[in-house]
Amino acid sequence: MADLINLIENWLEKLMLGWGASQELSLFILQAIGSVLVVIICFAIVIALIWVERKLAGRIQDRFGPNRAGPFGIFQSFADIIKIFTKEYITPEGAEKGFYNVAPVLAIASVLAIWAVFPFAVNVLGADIHVGVLYIVAVGAFGILAILMAGWSSNNRYSLLGASRSVAMLISYEIPMVVSLLVPVLLAHSMKLSDIISAQQPWWNLIVAPLAALVFLISSMAEIGKAPFDLLEAESELVAGYHTEYSGMKFGMFYVAEFLHQYTVGALITIFFLGGWGGPLAVQWPILGFIYFHFKTFVVYLVISWIRLSLPRIRIDAMLNLNWKFLIPVSFINLVAVAIADRVMLEFSVARWIYVGIMFGLNIFILLVSLFLAGKASPEVERETFPANRPVAVPPGTESK
Amino acid sequence: MVPVLVFAAISLVTLGGAIAVVTNKNILHSAYFLVLAFVGVASVYVLLEAPFIAVIQVLIYIGAIAILIIFAIMLTRRLMSKDMEERNQQWIWAALGALLLFGVLGWLVYNANWPVIEAAVPKEPITLMGEELLSTYVVPFEIASVLLLAALVGSILIGREKDQESRSAE
Numbered sequence: 001m002a003d004l005i006n007l008i009e010n011w012l013e014k015l016m017l018g019w020g021a022s023q024e025l026s027l028f029i030l031q032a033i034g035s036v037l038v039v040i041i042c043f044a045i046v047i048a049l050i051w052v053e054r055k056l057a058g059r060i061q062d063r064f065g066p067n068r069a070g071p072f073g074i075f076q077s078f079a080d081i082i083k084i085f086t087k088e089y090i091t092p093e094g095a096e097k098g099f100y101n102v103a104p105v106l107a108i109a110s111v112l113a114i115w116a117v118f119p120f121a122v123n124v125l126g127a128d129i130h131v132g133v134l135y136i137v138a139v140g141a142f143g144i145l146a147i148l149m150a151g152w153s154s155n156n157r158y159s160l161l162g163a164s165r166s167v168a169m170l171i172s173y174e175i176p177m178v179v180s181l182l183v184p185v186l187l188a189h190s191m192k193l194s195d196i197i198s199a200q201q202p203w204w205n206l207i208v209a210p211l212a213a214l215v216f217l218i219s220s221m222a223e224i225g226k227a228p229f230d231l232l233e234a235e236s237e238l239v240a241g242y243h244t245e246y247s248g249m250k251f252g253m254f255y256v257a258e259f260l261h262q263y264t265v266g267a268l269i270t271i272f273f274l275g276g277w278g279g280p281l282a283v284q285w286p287i288l289g290f291i292y293f294h295f296k297t298f299v300v301y302l303v304i305s306w307i308r309l310s311l312p313r314i315r316i317d318a319m320l321n322l323n324w325k326f327l328i329p330v331s332f333i334n335l336v337a338v339a340i341a342d343r344v345m346l347e348f349s350v351a352r353w354i355y356v357g358i359m360f361g362l363n364i365f366i367l368l369v370s371l372f373l374a375g376k377a378s379p380e381v382e383r384e385t386f387p388a389n390r391p392v393a394v395p396p397g398t399e400s401k
Numbered sequence: 402m403v404p405v406l407v408f409a410a411i412s413l414v415t416l417g418g419a420i421a422v423v424t425n426k427n428i429l430h431s432a433y434f435l436v437l438a439f440v441g442v443a444s445v446y447v448l449l450e451a452p453f454i455a456v457i458q459v460l461i462y463i464g465a466i467a468i469l470i471i472f473a474i475m476l477t478r479r480l481m482s483k484d485m486e487e488r489n490q491q492w493i494w495a496a497l498g499a500l501l502l503f504g505v506l507g508w509l510v511y512n513a514n515w516p517v518i519e520a521a522v523p524k525e526p527i528t529l530m531g532e533e534l535l536s537t538y539v540v541p542f543e544i545a546s547v548l549l550l551a552a553l554v555g556s557i558l559i560g561r562e563k564d565q566e567s568r569s570a571e
Contacts, residue, residue, distance in 0.1 A: 099433070130527055134456040141464030145436065148471055152429065160475070167472050174464075191527065 005124050005286065038115050038126070045294075046259045051077045053259070053305055060309045087248035092155055095245065099153035103146050104246065104253035110142035111260045118267060119194045121277045121289030132193040133185055136268065137178055140223065143261070144170050147232070147242050150254070154245035162241025166225065166232040169319060173222035173229075176215050176327035183212035183338050184272040197276035203356045205273040209338060211363040213273040215331045220265045221304060222323075226258065228311040231319060266300035267293070274300070325377075330370045337362055408448060415441025429474050436467045453527050 009030060016026040051066065051074060058065025066073030091100060117132045119125045129135060144167065151163020185191050187208060188199035206213050222229040233241030243254045270276060274296045277289030314322070341362055345355050418437035425431045439462040446455035534542050 099430075129452050131453050131456045134453070134460060138456050138460040138464060141459065141468065144468055145433075145463070145471070148468070148475070149433070152475055164472075164475065167468065171468065 005121070005290070034126075035116070039112055042112060042115060042260055042263075043256070045263060046256050047077045047081070049259050049263060049301065050080070052302075056302070056305055057309055060306070081252075084249055084252040089250060090245075090247045092245045094155040096153035096155075099149045100245075101250070103150035103153060104250045104257075106142055106146035106149065108253050108257040108260070110139060110146060111257050111264055113139045113142070114264050114268075117193055118271065119197060119276060120293055121286040122283050123286050124290065125194055128192060128194050131191050133181055133191045133196075137174070137181070140174070143257075150246070151242035154242070156245050158238045158240075158244050159242050162232045162238045162244070165238075165316070166242065168316075169222060169229065169231060170225070172320065172323050173219045173327075176323065176331040177219040177223060179328070179331040179335055180212040180215040180219065181272060182335055183209045186335070186339055186342060193271055193276075197271060197278060200273075200275050201278050203352070204275040204278075208356055208359045209273070209334075209363060210360065211330070211334045211367050212338070213269065214367070215327055215334070216272065217269060217304075219323075219327060220268065221307065222319075224258065224261050224265060224304075226262065227308040228314045229319065230313055231316055234313060262304055263297060263301050266297040266304065269300045270296040326370070326374055330366070333370070334363065334366055337366060404448065408445075411441050411444045411448065414438075415445070429471065432467065432471045432474055435470070436463055439463050439467065451526075453530070 012033075013026050013030060016029060017023070021029070054076070055065040055072070066076035069075040069079050091097065114136055115126065117126045117129060117135055119128065147166045147170075148163050151159040151161075151166070154160075184196050184200070184205050187205060188196040190196060190199070200208070225232050232238075233243065238244070243251055246254060270293060277286075277293045279288065279292040282289040282292055338359065341359060345358065350358075415438050418434045418441060421434040422431045422438065425434060439458065442462075443455045443458040446452075446458060
């Protein structure tokens, strides 16, 4: 029971070898089954997540959320799936047919490809390559390509504007994301995901490198492209941004890709900063590691949802300022400081708990100093003054009674 | 047998993509076919058991260069019009030059004495590479960094100058 996944795998392998299949063929079939399973589990999780997300959004915005289909509206997502499958596909006139149809597939593939390298438990690994971290960063590029494809091929100005904004945002936020990912790599002395997880077994990176975790959380929230960074599909400005012209399941694929991306970011934070599958008895009982992994991912997912449901959309200049004038310098300073501290403490071979304590203090110190400097550097916000006779519902400055 | 088939399929995709880049009428389609060709090259690196170079190929050529090209095309209005000619009068000279280059490169590749190392690939090639880059090859590494920095500063300078000119003109 403890090692259910490997038990089934071994049984299947023996079964296939017994049927006369060669070693390579059975390995190939097992890997194919594994990858299909990961994809199916991802989609099943997304169906549940959409319901959770809508229920949570309802609670936060002081309403009920879905409450008609089934108890607590659990079957709302299934009703939506049936609706979205039976909707008509509309291709706008003048659209580039090929690109228009490939874009949603590419969008969802770019997110699913990240899951190929995830270690789910101590002995349930995806492709455990030496360059796991780099792979995750590289595959993200296809998501940007898909957005550009969708925006351009729709033959719609709003779509094109959304796509152009996405490039300004996604590419610039990739820099602090990658630099903050270098901190766990540096601490584990490896780019292999399984090494990064085993390196942070008693002490999670959230404690050793809290600043990198914070920068990664903010910049990967921008990478998801949802509120407060939803400039690329701002309803009030761009209709729906790059997927304005999509309908039916093609829109559904973008929608699922977005939800799955948020869950994937949760998984990335779990792997890099929350110890991955680690937890009590996770090594002896790999199935527990699987549960811990998804539980932590789900918690991070809820935190991201909570942030994005509480904050209004950030203005485009403020978005770029936050990135270029705050996140990038802070993440670089953090990387250099952590590298030096790590090297010096390894030279003196200090005890593990002192190491962790100094790292934590250093991170908090850098964060406080940079927040102080940012506060000093930014000028006092001058509110726009309105003429006294400007017809507004509630003139600025009046107290609400 | 299987690796040969896989290699053949990858080569077909790479070469097909590369041919489509130069023959396509729409320049944006060409850019996306270029991405396809890059993916093919990255797959060849994977077949050669060089995952690091494969991932770097995807990261730099697709994640940075291809997106930059696509974005530049999208922002240039004239390039996107349907009646854009993909050739001008000089195509024959360009074709001759390309053929000549192909011939020279082909001759070189065919006749070069490729060194073969009998030892197996080390287990942690990235670690080794990093150490070599920061010890034996530290000077070229630093010179490359300075070159990149100079390019970065230069591009910022060009961008700023234009901005100020347009502002003073207003």
